[in-house]
Amino acid sequence: MSGSTTATPTMGGPPQAAATAVDSERLVPKRVFAFLIMVFGMFMSILDIQIVSASLSEIQAGLSASSNEISWVQTAYLIAEVIAIPLSGFMSRALGTRYLFAISAAGFTFASLMCGMTSTIGEMILWRAIQGFLGAGMIPTVFASAYTIFPRSKMFVVTPIIGLVATLAPTVGPTIGGYLTEALSWHWLFFINVLPGIGITIGVLLLVDFDEPHLELLDRFDWVGLISMGGFLGALEYVLEEGPQYDWLDDESVAFFAVVCGLSAIVFFYRVLTAEEPIVDIRAFKNKNFAFGSMFSFCVGIGLYGLTYIYPRYLAEIRGYSAMMIGETMFVSGIAMFLTAPLVGRLMQKMDMRIMIAIGLGLFALGTWQMTWMTRDYDFWELFFPQVFRGCGMMMAMVPVNNIALGTLPPSLLKNASGLFNLTRNLGGAVGLALINTILNHRTDLHISRLHEKVNWGNATAVETLNMLTQKFQGMGDASMMALKQLSMITHRQASVMSYADSFLILTVFYLALSTLVFFVDKPSLTGPPPDAH
Incomplete structure (x- = not known):
């Protein structure tokens, strides 16, 4: 009897191991549905960074705010979100994924409702900060959950979904915001979150069971x-x-x-x-691939948020587009991302992900390079292919970067690492906006001074233009003075266009140089992370 007992594990071992392997590869429908609900919550949180960008003038008018005050509608959200994202790792371990996500979704929803009901700029800034702080908990939690609950063999499906949401949400933010403002009012930029937010909160409380809270961690906060x-x-x-x-x-x-x-x-x-x-565990940076992946995430954030800012600014400032027209133009990148996501998932199974990142960064650089010879007449079709290359390149780069950074980490480090990884993308966006604004300001001033040197009485083209404008304003007052003002405006607009082209050129060089660094990364695989014991 004892002999038979001893023999059983030996003979039954392989079938049991095979059964365990099959079970580990099986997707639990309840968890998949819960994960999709969480992904939608992450989409709402990231979307709200940029959903107001095309409608700031309407919000400014509605709240009687100054130009300096209205910028804080975005700034307050960004500052609060940047602080909360790295905190989410600790809070997720302490409260558990279920309760952290539910609190984040409920708080984000209530703050959205209050944003839509505000009547002063001060209240708006306060509730936007609360909205950003609470909503931020939903972003890294989704990344960590994906690598916790899904088998590695399924990541070629999961990571494109996460990458699509992380890149698509800020890209289509101006589009959705423009449509809502045009069709309803700016208040609906926030009211639209309420019903989905309630549904997400309830769904997470009912379905999420990925982990258990460790409330004792709060004693050592x-x-x-x-x-x-x-x-x-x-x-x-x-x-x-x-x-x-x-x-x-x-x-x-x-x-x-x-x-x-x-x-x-x-x-x-x-x-x-x-x-x-x-409060933040930085041990994940000891992992070479996580460190490089975070660097690439930072640099991708520069382009993701930088171009989501620079295109609408050009369209509003130079072309005079409305919020809806800006949204329709920006939607091209969103469609390109959406169509590229399934292809990226397939390629991840067949191609070295480092090569995919290099190709993605190259496509992104091609899109910005096409804008380096832009003129003030660049319209929807002139921007079409640059935006297609931008969208495809962003997906080709971002999805493999996610996998390189988080896919080889042991489970114990995932929650903190996810917060740090998402923080790098947002900080990259903040740095990108600062650099782009600085370049635009300085290069515009430089080009104005150079154009003023050329626009003088010895320049036949300038004199001809001035005479034509003077004739145009005849009988409308001081025609000569009005013509000079008009010529000055033309000169300033041309200087602005030239500064936009300079910004695109710098981005082109930057991303081409960045693409050469991918081969310093260890070749990643989809076989899974090392065990925690190691």
């Missing part, structure tokens, strides 16, 4: 780490947002927050390295 992290990231976001328009450290408030950022950073990193339970 590092308040000094949280405050210093808030000071570091919040002040950094403020400096990057306000610096370009106020000549950086020449402005007292920007200089003050730069000092706050530096001092807070010192305290934050000291606490991260010495606290018993740090």
Whole structure:
């Protein structure tokens, strides 16, 4: 009897191992549905960064806000989100995925409702900050959950979905915002979140069972780490947002927050390295692929958010487009991303992901290079192929980067690492916006001064244009003065267009150079992460 008992594991081992392997590859429908609900919540949170971008003038008019105040409708959201994203790793371990996501979704929904009901700019800024802080918890939680609940053999399906949402949401934000504002009012930019938000909250509470909370971690919560992290990231976001328009450290408030950022950073990193339970665990950066993946995420964020800003600005400032027209033009990139996502999933099974990233960055650079010879007449069709290349390139680069950064980490590091990874993308966007604004400001001033040197009485074309404008304004007052003003406006517009072209050229060189770094990354695979014991 004992002999038969001893023999059973030996003879039954392979079938049991095979059964275990089959079970590990099986998708649980309940978890898949719960994950899709979470993905939709992440989409809403990322979408709301840019959904107001094409409608700021309408919000400004509705709230009687100044031009400086209205920019904080976006800035407040970004600062709060940047602070909350790395915090989500600790909170997810303490509260569990189910409760953290439900609290985030419910809080985001309520803040959205209050944003739509505000009547003053002060209230709007407050509720946008709350909306960004609470909504941020939904973003990294989805990334971590994907690598926790899905078998590695299915990641070629899952990661394109996540990558599509992370890149598509900010891209189509101006489009959706433009349509809502035009068809209804700017209030619906926020009201549209309410019903889906309630559904997401209920769905997550009923279906998510990925992990268990560890409430004992809250007893060791590092308040000094949280405050210093808030000071570091919040002040950094403020400096990057306000610096370009106020000549950086020449402005007292920007200089003050730069000092706050530096001092807070010192305290934050000291606490991260010495606290018993740090607010952010940075051990994941010891993994070479995670470190490189985070760097690529940062750089992709520059292009993702930078071009979502620069295209609408060009269309509004140079072409005079309305919010809806901007949205319709920007939608091209969104369609390109959507159509490319399934192809990327297939290619991940057959191609070295490092080569995919290089191709994606090359396509992105091709799209920006096509804009380097732009004129003030560039319209929908002139922007069509640059946006197609941008959308395809972004998907080709972003999805493999997700897998390279998170796909080889042990499960114990995933939650914190997901927060850090998503933070790098948002910080890249903040840095990109600051650099693009600085380039536009400086290069516009440079081109204006150079054009003024050429537009003089010795320039036959300038004199001919001035005479033509003078004749145009005859009988309408001081025709000569009106013609000079018109010529000055033409010169300024041309200088602006030239500065946009300069920005696209710099982005082209940057992404071509970045594509050469992919081969410093260890070749990734879809076989799975190392065990925690290692």
